Amino acid sequence: MSPTTPPVWLYLHFPHLQADQLSQQDDNAAVAVLDQHKRVIQVCQQAEAQGIQPGMPFTTALQLYPELQLQVQKPQYQQQLLIQLAETCYQYCAQIALAFEQGLLVEVASMWRLFTGRASHWQLLEQSLLEQKIRFHAAAGHTPVAAYTLAQAGIAMPLAATAELQQQLLQLPVAALPLTLRQQQKLTDVGIKQLGQMLAIPMADWKCRFNGEIALWLAQLTGDQPLAYQWFEPPACFTRHWHCLHEIQHTNGLLFPLQRILGELSQYLRQRQLATVSVELALEHREHPTTQVTLRLAQPEHLAGEFIQLARLRLQSLVLPEPVMVMIVKAAELVPQQQLPTDLFANTNSQALNAGQLISRLQSRLGQAQVLQLAACPDPRPENAYRLSAESAPEPTAARADHGARPCWLLPQPKPLPAAPWELKTAPERIVTGWWDNQPIQRDYFVAEDQQGQQCWVYRTPKNEWFIHGWFG
């Protein structure tokens, strides 16, 4: 396509966005979404099959099907869902705008060349949307508002030519236009029945006769006045909001939706060749402050199986203070994927893990403080010469200290030497140090042996007090 090709817009309308999403994530329950006046505005397919239709009062809906789940419309949640859908469309469309409440505006003409034609592009886009299991219909248009108006009116014409669309547009009755009831009434009062009649009236007359809003809308429809919108940019981190239909009381109940979300995370990471070192779960309750759970990995991961395994171990030990209403899964610390070299023949162990995966797994079940790595520190005080930390420390570059015998076992705290006979086996090793940070020590260390032949490391202070500090295991 040459750059002069006029843009063609596609509006993807999701009339039952919230109801469809809630229904499919909860085992295809029948869900209806209510507006502020408690009238049904969205119904899922299962509810529709029971005869529930938009516009009904909720009492009628409940009479028709007592097991119906009722939910209030949440514009913010719908917006989050639209962002997820936009991410799906982003594989096939570069320019996506979230200009409308219940749909996505997509510019398609620029993509036809890449996807070898209009029909094959639409086929791919449609396929990826069908997998989301949210009902939609799409209409094309030469301006965003034209596409929106057609789709809103329930007309599905994603592949029609401009002339055909124009034809369809002109025939739209006033009642199907996205105008307020008052504006529609005014137009009917002056005898206008179709959009075609409106376009025949010069723009100056519109401004004169009616207030500016209809004139502005008409100008946007014809393309004289551009619509203000922002292009969608895929977020730099992975976030998923999951709203429960029923409050979840046990962590096992969280595992099922979590598995699905972590699968999506894995797909997200694979598409971008990224890996993550931590996944954060926020569990929102009715009253209690949000519970935060972090799945921390010892090394970057991108495989769903590994996340699920960790999540299962972590959730096992979690006690919920209150039932969960909303779960938010977030992976913010993303790093490029690195493929570790693996041997095709050597590894025959099907459950083999590398050290990082093993450490993550142990840490998520036992707690981070229970799985520690050893490191030596260049400090002459014996109790400061080592460090136990949850993360692997870099190898100290300092040369090994030239010291006397050191025991394999160090007591966490020196203990007073029990009153039994001890035989000293070596000359004293005097350690006088630590003047720089107010923890000075002055000790004479000996290797001593007790009557059972156990070797230990003892020291004497200047006050002639004896302590045991280690065992030669």
Added chain:
Amino acid sequence: MSLQSLLNTGRLWRGANQRTDGQHTLSSGIQALDQLLLGGWPKAQVSELLYSGQGIGELRLLLPSLAALSQQSHTAWINPPFVPYPPALQDAGLALKHQLVVSPADHKQALWATEQTLKSGSCMAVIAWLEQQQEVASRDIRRLQLAAEQGQSQLWLMRPEQVAQQSSPSACRLVLTAISSHSIHVHCLKRRGSWAPPPISISLPDVSRSEQAHWFRATEQQCSGQLIQGPWQQRQSAH
């Protein structure tokens, strides 16, 4: 059916067939111990060390094998009674970056952690003290044995001396008793491939005469060999 055909099909085998080929054993780095165990620690198996107290040389017996295994893969210390002290481990040649200290809260978790580390294949050596709270059941040892085989890892199970009378599916069982600072009494209760031999004593690197301590030699006469005894408040002990 002749005896030879039974032998050929592997349904009957000779007790005297000592496998010292190194394929099924891991050298302990101590010659006397290798001889006792017919070539070394049984590879990818559970070995039990039974002892009471501490500081009798129970780790010095393992340090050469640990030093060799820790170069390539991790070593897991599960529920160690004290802190494995890095300067001493470094002196013995262990790679410190590969040491993992795991302290599970209870017996069940300790067993789980041991099994996971063995199965993972990324910890070639696992040393576990599992008997802080309750005894390890025979079926648990069997399970750990399978995990060790699966991950081709080595497990040393450190157990109290009292369990010597109980049977155990471990491949090798040694009872350790201290003799002196440079030797240890080793009684092999069970080993793969032969009857249990009579107890022997094995000499270990002497802690009080390590190479690093050479500058103490001059003054050694003054202090070593001296007996001290508490209570320390009343008596002036070390002159």
